[in-house]
Amino acid sequence: MTELVHPRTSINEDLCYQINSIVDPKEILFNLFKRFEERAAIVTSGQLSGMVLIHLAHENNLPFRVCTLDTLRIFSETYDFFEQVEARYDIQIERIKPDPEEVDQMVSKHGEHLFFDGKDKQNYCCEIRKVRPMQRLLDTLDVWFSGLRRDQSEHRGLTPKSELVNHAGRSVLKVNPLAHWTEEQVWQFVSQYDVPVNPLLKPDKHGAYFESLGCVICTTRILPGEPKRAGRWRWQNAAASDNNKECGLHFAI
Numbered sequence: 093m094t095e096l097v098h099p100r101t102s103i104n105e106d107l108c109y110q111i112n113s114i115v116d117p118k119e120i121l122f123n124l125f126k127r128f129e130e131r132a133a134i135v136t137s138g139q140l141s142g143m144v145l146i147h148l149a150h151e152n153n154l155p156f157r158v159c160t161l162d163t164l165r166i167f168s169e170t171y172d173f174f175e176q177v178e179a180r181y182d183i184q185i186e187r188i189k190p191d192p193e194e195v196d197q198m199v200s201k202h203g204e205h206l207f208f209d210g211k212d213k214q215n216y217c218c219e220i221r222k223v224r225p226m227q228r229l230l231d232t233l234d235v236w237f238s239g240l241r242r243d244q245s246e247h248r249g250l251t252p253k254s255e256l257v258n259h260a261g262r263s264v265l266k267v268n269p270l271a272h273w274t275e276e277q278v279w280q281f282v283s284q285y286d287v288p289v290n291p292l293l294k295p296d297k298h299g300a301y302f303e304s305l306g307c308v309i310c311t312t313r314i315l316p317g318e319p320k321r322a323g324r325w326r327w328q329n330a331a332a333s334d335n336n337k338e339c340g341l342h343f344a345i
Contacts, residue, residue, distance in 0.1 A: 102127075103234055103256065103263045111254040117269030118148040120253075124235050124267065125149065125156050132235035133157035133186075135226075137305040138170050138290045140278050141239025141270050143177070147287045148269075150181045159229060162187040163221035164195065165307035173290045180288055188225045195220060207310060207325070214310075214325060221307070230259045240268040243275055244320055 114120050124132050134149060136142025137160060149156040160174065174185050198206070198220050207214040230236065242251045251271045256263045270278065282289060292302040300313035303320045314323040 103265050105256070107265060108252075108254045108256060111265075111267060112252070117145070117273075118151060120267060120269045121145065121149045121156070121237070122152045122154065124237075124265075125152065125154050128235050129155070130157055131233055132237065133159050133229075133233055134237040135159050135161070135229070136239055137161070137166070138173055138177070139239055139305050140275075140282060140287075140289065140293065141241055141273070143287050143289070144270060144278060144281055145237055145239060146177065146181060146183070147281075147285055150183075156183070157186070158183055159186040159188055161222050161225055161229075162189045163225075163307050164189060165221065165309075167292060167305070167308055167311075169292050170290060170305060173288070177288055188229045190221045190225050194224070205309070208327060211328065214328075227259065230264055233264060236264055236266045238266060238268050239270060241270055241273055241275075241278075243273075 111120055111124075114123070134142060134145045134156065136145065136158065146158060149158075177183070178185055198217065202209070202213060202216075207217045236257075240251045251268055253269065253271045254265060254267045257266050258264075281287065290302075290305060292305060295301040296313065298315075300315050302311065303314050303323055304311060306324060310325055312323045312326055314320070
């Protein structure tokens with residue numbers, strides 16, 4: 093693709109069209125990291141798709157930025173895993189944390205486990221711990237790489253390879269380079285290239301495993317045959333579709 097002299101002015105539908113025409117996710121990462129440099133970042137919780145993106149970006153031999161939303165409630169195994177990933181790829185993963193004053197005010201008013209008190213309070217907790225930190229991160233970005241895939245849930249079935257999201261009155265390019273990949277393809281890539289895998293994603297002796305990596309309590313293992321989002325907010329399962337359970341992070345910002 094043609095190099096841009098002023099890359100920040102290029103966040104538009106034409107760029108989406110260009111990205112959507114590229115099949116190889118490695119090429120997508122190369123072109124956008126080369127264009128936007130530190131204004132582009134892979135944002136991941138350490139799940140498989142995010143790890144594939146990190147591996148592909150590393151193979152491009154260009155500097156690349158990786159960020160994670162540290163809600164202050166993620167699993168200890170994930171903290172340890174990120175240290176392994178940093179050592180493997182010689183990178184520094186930026187921990188984007190919530191505002192401590194906002195967390196203190198929320199917990200003081202509603203309690204530490206407010207997410208049990210209804211969907212509204214669960215959404216509020218996610219907003220404080222994830223959505224607002226993501227908004228602050230987007231202040232520094234023009235390109236947001238996500239590991240979303242269409243096969244992760246019915247709700248994500250129409251996930252585009254790239255889209256424009258509004259942030260603070262300007263467009264940010266959200267790119268899902270693996271949107272068209274299947275879970276089988278992801279695991280094949282991980283196996284072939286010995287990509288690090290968070291131990292939480294591996295089945296225990298009962299075959300139960302974490303399909304997604306969220307906060308402690310709010311994320312649990314699922315059993316074979318359960319919907320992929322069933323492990324999120326288990327107490328909502330009777331009232332909400334497992335395929336439509338989101339924290340708000342991947343809605344338009």
